[in-house]
Amino acid sequence: MFVSSPLAVASALWLLLVVVLAFAVAPLVIDQANNQTISLRFFAPFQLSKGFSFFLGADSLGRPIMLQLIVGARTSVLIAVFAVGISSALGYAIGLISGFFGGWVDNILLRIADIIHTVPSLLMALVVLFVLQPSIFNLIIVLGITRIPVYLRTSRTQTMEIKERMFVEVARSLGASNWRIITREIAPLVLPTVRTLAMLEVAAVILAAASLTFLGIGLQRPDVDWGMMVSDGRAYLKSAWFVAVFPGIVIVLTALSANILSNWLRAVEDPAQSTLFFRAKKKKKGVAGS
Secondary structure (H helix, E strand, C coil): CCCCHHHHHHHHHHHHHHHHHHHHHHHHHHHHHHHHHHHCCCCCCCCCCCCCHHCCCCCCCCHHHHHHHHHHHHHHHHHHCCCCCCCHEEEEEEEEHHHHHCCCCCCHHHHHHHHHHHHHHHHHHHHHHHHHHCHHHHHHHHHHHHHHHHHHHHHHHHHHHHCCCCHHHHHHCCCHHHHHHHHHHHHHHHHHHHHHHHHHHHHHHHHHHHHHHCCCCCCCCCCCCCCHHHHHHHCCCCCCHHHHHHHHHHHHHHHHHHHHHHHHHHHHHHHHHHHHHHHHHHHHHHHHHC
């Protein structure tokens, strides 16, 4: 199914490339990426006269844009992975407890989620990062906390539906404890939905981190991410368009790839959608064969 979906394959390859560049290549080129060569200020892209690292041109301080993109990929991926990991793990666990026990536990947890959800995530991040020192750690914590309600509500809703099924009643009648029912019977059925949602949220977190940095409240040099590169280049759009356009394209491609891959995972894991997928593929093969 994966091979027969060109968009899913292309998305996975792009995300794999970003991850490899972020963790295997970025540590090797940090010094070169931050090296300033004023004589190469706004060096035009698509030239190899100054080496392959300047193929995408140079920024206002003569730093190679290609290497800046690679180093920025490391920062963006770290923020996205850890922020999504924190929010999905906490939201998943809290949603399971809230949906299973209900009552006052459910009410308290839902009220906390409502309080977090009513405040726009970007506004909360702006306030917190304005008070605290902007850093990768603070950015991860802020984005992680603001996304918890998304997973909490999804996990809670599914838990409330699954706990009423017959196999849960059978497990309870056999003497299974609440902890065993949650971890062995319900959690594995909720996990695929949370995993798909987390993949979708990767794109949202990358865009949120880039937006905060673009607004000047996110990361500061020497840390760099794609949003900072767009922010640095917006003042030179008329004279040096490539400084802002290339990181913008990378942000769009990464967010789009994450969305496409998450939609593919949801289609595959949903029995109704996967059945339609198989039927469409068989019909397409039949038409091609005839």
